[in-house]
Amino acid sequence: MIITRPREWERVRAQLADLGATRVFITGCGQCATVANTGGETEVLEAKERLESEGLVVTGWSVGEVACHSGGERLEVRKHAGEIESADAVLVLACGAGVQTMADATSKPVTPGLESVFLGNVVRHGVFEERCQMCGDCVLDRTAGICPVTTCPKGLLNGPCGGMWNGMCEVVTDRECTHVLIRRRLAEQGRAAKAEPLPPKDYSKKLKPGRVDIRAAHRASKSGDAS
């Protein structure tokens, strides 16, 4: 899931002030931001209360199923058309993808209330860790299921680097060195002997901006069948 954290409230207020907004519609996200406790119903209502206590008018609020779904967000906008129409701005408590989906769905100015920080594993309720940064060129088959691109602070494919000490990382000193973990697990699985250094990464695989269209591939294969 996408991990978010609240943006400093003063900054959010400044954004609204810049827009000249005294009337605000607030929207959250029923998926990631709800699990992260940053943009679920509870947090949206907290923001509403806070804005109202500071003299702004909240024209309405919503927490749709998932904020990054274009169709779903357009539906939310239609459901709350009057409330959004009477607002000066829409405050979005969702990740950057959710903010942009809302910005595409309404003509009103949209402004973010959260920072999007990483793709996270849920370690336990409320504790999230970054394990994958979606590089487009997965090496986990070679690294015993531990990603060095993400979990080594330097993103080194081969290690340990010279800063490792007693198995610990030099940058995040309370963490075990990723490369020690990888080598240990490879050894435990009897795979260490044939482990070769990884080659330099192909960063062209990480296309920006990313786009995947499985329907196009499906269409192509269908037209291929027909011919």
Place this chain on the structure above:
Amino acid sequence: MSRLRESLDAGSFVVTGEIAPPLGTDLAAMRASVEMLAPVCDAINVTDNQGASLHLSSLAASRVVLEMGVEPIFQQTCRDRNRLALQSDLLAAWTLGLTNLLAVTGDDPRSGDHPEAKGVFDLDSTQLVQVARGFNEGQDMKGRDLKGATDFFIGAAMFPEAEPWDMQQGRIEEKIAAGVRFFQTQAVFDLDKFARAVDVAHAAGAKVIGGILVLRSARVIRFINERLAGLMVPDHIAARIGGADDATEEAVLLAIEQARALHGIADGIHIMPLGLDAAVPRIVREAGIKT
């Protein structure tokens, strides 16, 4: 042709020193360090934004050292440049007459004076060694022929005292397979651990130059233990320097003892003077390495 390589190949015990290029363009202090170290050094390392902190580039400073008639070891870290810039600078280094290369990962930017900087690490040190070896064979990373190859004497860093040892052993072997011909180590405090690392390197055909830090005060030791990656000064050393009437003299005596001890095990010593450049000739001479 690298004279450092010639000396090591001939079985001579070598001495290398280390200088940091200035933060700025005034080369006077750096030249003074070179002049102090040169009489007893076979080559001098020129660091690359050491400690992830801004300095004049190793490329330019290495050329200055060469023009002074002293052989530099051009250091290149993977922190500040992507593979295009690293390759381009390697070509530049060779055309500038730099024949020795030390390929290292580099400290994380968060430990330096520009903690906001993006750490590049497009390649790691093993991969950079592979690139340099490719250059020596006349090919770039894409396998294209270079118009004019290099013939770098390729070195890497080694950390014989950092446990777990089996990981370090794997790293040493990997780096040699990638193209490393000599290692310069972090400061050596445990001769047994050092000797086992030398055995591994020698078995695979690489030379090992053992590191010596000139630890001139308790304050310097504290700084090293708290701030420098991959370095840990043991308590008994800290107690000896901290408890001495003349810490500087004690540091020099300790370095002399360490140099003598390494003389029997290593292929050379690498002295990191930490400001005590003036003591380096004495350390080398009193250790009986050079007269």
